[in-house]
Amino acid sequence: MISVCMATKNGASYVAAQIDSILSQLSAADELIISDDGSTDDTVQIIQSYQDQRIKLIRHNVSQGVTRNFEASLKASSGEFIFLADQDDIWLPSKVEVMLQQLKEHDLVISDCLVVDHSLNIKNRSFFTHNKSGKGLIRNILKNSYMGCCMAFNRRLLNRALPFPKDIPIHDFWIGLIGEMYFRVQFIPDVLVYHRRHSSNASSTGGTSVFSLPRKVVNRYRIIKSLFLHKSYAG
Numbered sequence: 001m002i003s004v005c006m007a008t009k010n011g012a013s014y015v016a017a018q019i020d021s022i023l024s025q026l027s028a029a030d031e032l033i034i035s036d037d038g039s040t041d042d043t044v045q046i047i048q049s050y051q052d053q054r055i056k057l058i059r060h061n062v063s064q065g066v067t068r069n070f071e072a073s074l075k076a077s078s079g080e081f082i083f084l085a086d087q088d089d090i091w092l093p094s095k096v097e098v099m100l101q102q103l104k105e106h107d108l109v110i111s112d113c114l115v116v117d118h119s120l121n122i123k124n125r126s127f128f129t130h131n132k133s134g135k136g137l138i139r140n141i142l143k144n145s146y147m148g149c150c151m152a153f154n155r156r157l158l159n160r161a162l163p164f165p166k167d168i169p170i171h172d173f174w175i176g177l178i179g180e181m182y183f184r185v186q187f188i189p190d191v192l193v194y195h196r197r198h199s200s201n202a203s204s205t206g207g208t209s210v211f212s213l214p215r216k217v218v219n220r221y222r223i224i225k226s227l228f229l230h231k232s233y234a235g
Contacts, residue, residue, distance in 0.1 A: 145175025
C-alpha cells in the first residue's frame with residue numbers, strides 16, 4: 001500500500017492538477033493524505049470536490065507551519081511506502097512505478113526533477129545538476145540534496161524519523177539525514193516531477209535560498225544537535 005502525504009495552504013491555483021497527476025498512478029487500495037494548514041482560498045473546496053475515497057483530508061484551523069503540517073499527514077498515513085508531495089507540482093506518469101522499483105532494494109529514494117515556473121516554463125532541467133546533489137551525511141548537512149517532492153521511503157525509515165524534533169529547519173532535510181545515518185539511500189537520475197517555483201512557494205528548496213548566512217549556520221547547528229540527540233535516544 002502507498003501513502004502519498006501532501007501539505008496544502010492556499011494552493012487553489014495548482015492543487016487540482018497535482019491531485020490528478022497523483023491519483024492516476026494510485027490503486028484503489030492506496031491513499032492520498034492531505035493536511036491543510038488553514039487555507040483561506042478554495043483549496044479545501046477543490047479537494048472535497050473529488051469525492052474520492054482514497055483522499056483523506058486533515059484540516060487545521062490554527063496554522064501549524066510547513067514542517068508540522070507535513071508531520072500531521074505522515075502520522076495519519078498507513079502505507080508501507082510513503083511519498084511526499086507538494087501542492088503545486090505535477091508528477092510525471094512513471095513516478096510511482098520507477099520509485100517503487102527502487103524501493104525494493106533501498107529504504108529512501110529521491111529522483112531528479114525539472115524546475116519550472118508557475119506556467120510550467122522550464123527554469124532548470126535538472127535539480128541534481130544545479131544543486132550538485134548526491135549521497136553523504138556530511139555533504140548533505142553542509143548543502144541539502146533532499147527535496148521532499150522528489151522523495152519516497154518505507155515505513156521503517158518513517159518510524160525512525162518521527163516524531164520530528166522541534167528545532168529542525170524543515171521536514172525533508174531531517175528525513176533525508178535520517179536516511180543517510182541509518183538506511184539505504186538511492187539517488188535516481190530520472191526526472192519524475194515538474195517542480196514549480198513561484199512567489200507563493202512555502203519552501204525555498206529547489207530555488208535560491210531565502211535564508212541569510214547566520215540563519216543557515218543556526219539551521220545547521222539545530223539539525224546537528226537534533227541528530228546527536230536522536231542518535232543518543234535511539235541507542
